[in-house]
Amino acid sequence: MTDSALCAVQLTKRYGRLTALDALDLDVLPGEVFGFLGPNGAGKSTTIRLLLGLARPTAGRAEVFGVDAADVARAHGHLAYVPADVALWPQLTGAEILHLQARTGPGTDVAYRDELVERFALDVSKPARTYSTGNRQKVALVAAFATRAPLLVLDEPTSGLDPLMEHEFRTAVRQARDRGQTVFLSSHQLAEVEAVCDRVGILRAGRLVEVATISDLRGLRRSEVTISYTGTAPDLTMIPGVAAVQPAGDGQLQFTLTAAPAPALRALAAVDVTALAVREPSLEEIFLDYYGEQASR
Numbered sequence: 001m002t003d004s005a006l007c008a009v010q011l012t013k014r015y016g017r018l019t020a021l022d023a024l025d026l027d028v029l030p031g032e033v034f035g036f037l038g039p040n041g042a043g044k045s046t047t048i049r050l051l052l053g054l055a056r057p058t059a060g061r062a063e064v065f066g067v068d069a070a071d072v073a074r075a076h077g078h079l080a081y082v083p084a085d086v087a088l089w090p091q092l093t094g095a096e097i098l099h100l101q102a103r104t105g106p107g108t109d110v111a112y113r114d115e116l117v118e119r120f121a122l123d124v125s126k127p128a129r130t131y132s133t134g135n136r137q138k139v140a141l142v143a144a145f146a147t148r149a150p151l152l153v154l155d156e157p158t159s160g161l162d163p164l165m166e167h168e169f170r171t172a173v174r175q176a177r178d179r180g181q182t183v184f185l186s187s188h189q190l191a192e193v194e195a196v197c198d199r200v201g202i203l204r205a206g207r208l209v210e211v212a213t214i215s216d217l218r219g220l221r222r223s224e225v226t227i228s229y230t231g232t233a234p235d236l237t238m239i240p241g242v243a244a245v246q247p248a249g250d251g252q253l254q255f256t257l258t259a260a261p262a263p264a265l266r267a268l269a270a271v272d273v274t275a276l277a278v279r280e281p282s283l284e285e286i287f288l289d290y291y292g293e294q295a296s297r
């Protein structure tokens with residue numbers, strides 16, 4: 001257990017009759033970027049609060065680099081944390097807050113912090129009470145990324161960032177990994193997780209449905225095709241890579257393409273196709289469909 005950056009054993013949290021987290025077993029290895037993905041209310045923030053010793057588990061336990069999460073003073077010496085709702089001292093400026101956090105946290109690379117302030121286009125001269133949600137998030141991210149803490153725990157850190165800043169965020173995560181830091185990133189954006197993570201855990205209704213590598217994830221890609229035709233319907237049975245063929249109204253057919261399209265196109269060439277639409281479902285849809293089915297078996 002002490003080899004893990006983060007470790008949960010049968011970690012459980014109940015709020016009255018609601019089981020927010022159900023017997024989570026999880027190991028995050030030192031140096032990996034681990035994505036923690038799940039829809040709203042799945043239990044991501046609850047898990048993070050338990051891993052950080054900020055909430056008490058109903059059952060099970062959690063460790064940070066071998067230190068019991070309940071021993072907050074020691075465990076937090078190993079990590080920097082960006083909460084989902086960043087609260088800052090309202091009267092202090094961004095610069096003052098960053099200065100204060102550098103003095104109290106587990107060590108800060110000041111030159112890198114100043115570089116991040118530039119890259120995130122953060123005006124640190126203003127008091128925090130004037131900051132938007134995104135700017136508060138930026139202050140917390142800059143403070144966390146600039147530490148040399150071996151573990152960064154980021155709870156939906158990009159929900160208030162625009163696409164340009166999202167790009168900077170991804171670069172900063174890669175730089176953290178290159179320095180050997182471990183990143184635990186909670187998100188409901190599969191594209192973000194896909195872009196920066198090595199492995200992903202999927203949480204659904206408090207249960208860890210699966211832990212997969214990003215290449216496993218990419219193997220689940222598929223396309224949804226809808227065609228319109230006149231005359232005879234094309235026969236798509238037994239065509240390699242074609243699944244879930246179903247009529248979609250008058251003179252329309254829908255199917256799923258899970259492999260190269262050539263065999264399907266040859267079959268379609270035999271009839272009078274008047275329109276063809278291809279939709280790429282989001283990876284999130286695919287992933288949750290797939291693992292949802294697995295989980296209910």
Ligand SMILES: Nc1ncnc2c1ncn2[C@@H]1O[C@H](COP(=O)(O)OP(=O)(O)OP(=O)(O)O)[C@@H](O)[C@H]1O
Pocket residue numbers: 015018019020038039040041042043044045046047084188
């Ligand atoms: N203090 C609390 N008291 C009662 N129920 C709670 C409490 N905190 C969380 N819950 C419930 O536990 C479940 C998991 O919530 P949690 O905030 O962990 O989900 P999440 O995956 O982080 O969601 P989101 O993406 O919306 O932040 C939800 O049903 C939530 O309503």
